[in-house]
Amino acid sequence: MSKNIGTISIRTLVEADQYYLSQYLMDPSVLDFFPMCNMTEVGEALKIWLYYARKGQAYTIEVDHKPAGFAILYVNVFKKLAKQALFAIVVGDTYRGKGVGTKLLQHIIYEAKHTYGIVNLHLEMYEGNPAYSLYKRLGFKDYGAHEQFMREQLTEKKKKKIMMQMNL
């Protein structure tokens, strides 16, 4: 799926990325698969992203020097949980299907393994998320599902949370 879309680089997320990050998180096609539902809740989520960014555990992928996507690695401060980490990624609408998500995910896997010594890298996503095939392709395996975890705002329909992991 990787296409020649420009120069790609990855760096640590910085405060100045908030504009693009909030834009991408507020995109309805993203919000459908995240628990947040409005600007207030996205604002709360941004605080968490920036908290991890200050520790060097959130990343920005740029295409031609413009933020195209973001990733957060929740490295646990508690020692007994330090060998596992949850992560999340978000890619801007216009950059999807072009290999950006794959590069970001590969970077997260590398950082988790080599920088933080993570042995169990895992993610939580909601039913219907198109990124499922990307996670599968890169080797993540389902280990469980939490039924009726997230309620869609308009339809009240409940979606299950799918949990996947990779042994590093």
Added chain:
Amino acid sequence: MDFNHLEKEDITKDKEYDLRFSFLIDEDFLCEELKDPDSLKWYPPSTESDIKIFARNWAGYARYSSSLTAVYGKETIGMATLFLMPYVKVAHLAMMYMIVKKKYRNKGVGRSLVRNINHLAKTKFKLESLHVELFEGCPAEHVLQSEGYKKIITQENFVELEGKMKSRMIYEVDLQ
């Protein structure tokens, strides 16, 4: 399965036993109880500074009246808390944490806390389900099972206990 035989004594019928809403100061009880390595191993923190962070966060739910504290006479002996979700789309469920003081275990306190926190979740917060995360081998498993919680997820290699990687288990109860 009937797990009642595991409780040799039930102190929850004593008039000295009571449940109240938790106070922020119950953080001190959590810190004290979690200092015991036999208790601490079943919870996320490892060090004293971790315990303080964890206990402050836990006791902080007293602000929302989503936490119950068990007392025996003047002694605080247990706590069960609903970790309410911060987002509307997932506000119909919550994670539950519980702790019982070591010398009061197997005396009906855990069961009393689970029953009452389930009731609080259903009636006050209108929650539809609760879930609990347990580390493999946690002795609270039998109380949860006997109160209707079912294991829905097992994640291997989640927590390092005594030098070995152990699983995280997620139990859930349907409150509807």
